[in-house]
Amino acid sequence: MSVPSISARLVLAAALALAAPLPAAAEFLFVSPSADKQNRVYWVDRFTGSVGACQYQTSGGPNGSMLCFPPGEGAQAMPSGDYDLKASTWKDEWGVFRLNRLTGEMSLCFVREDKVVCTPQAIAR
Numbered sequence: 001m002s003v004p005s006i007s008a009r010l011v012l013a014a015a016l017a018l019a020a021p022l023p024a025a026a027e028f029l030f031v032s033p034s035a036d037k038q039n040r041v042y043w044v045d046r047f048t049g050s051v052g053a054c055q056y057q058t059s060g061g062p063n064g065s066m067l068c069f070p071p072g073e074g075a076q077a078m079p080s081g082d083y084d085l086k087a088s089t090w091k092d093e094w095g096v097f098r099l100n101r102l103t104g105e106m107s108l109c110f111v112r113e114d115k116v117v118c119t120p121q122a123i124a125r
């Protein structure tokens with residue numbers, strides 16, 4: 001039985017490396033609710049559906065500071081998908097809709113206390 005040459009082994013190693021799936025890099029999308037007098041911006045990880053938010057506050061420094069809310073109940077990573085955020089058009093609503101473009105499911109996400117929370121994903125079928 002012959003041993004493959006070094007160049008054949010390198011070609012095989014390179015082919016295997018190219019064939020191995022790489023983890024997807026995070027890609028974030030941002031949206032602000034259309035509510036009057038709000039200064040909050042929500043973000044979603046397009047691939048995992050994880051949702052958080054940040055807002056400006058006048059305290060915390062000479063120029064103010066950012067107060068951020070991490071993902072909480074229902075806002076943490078979901079099954080892989082293609083997620084997006086859409087602002088509500090309600091005047092007094094500070095939440096946003098999280099949409100899964102692959103399944104059509106959606107939920108409403110908003111800040112509750114110190115975290116972003118989302119309703120369960122749903123779709124009318």
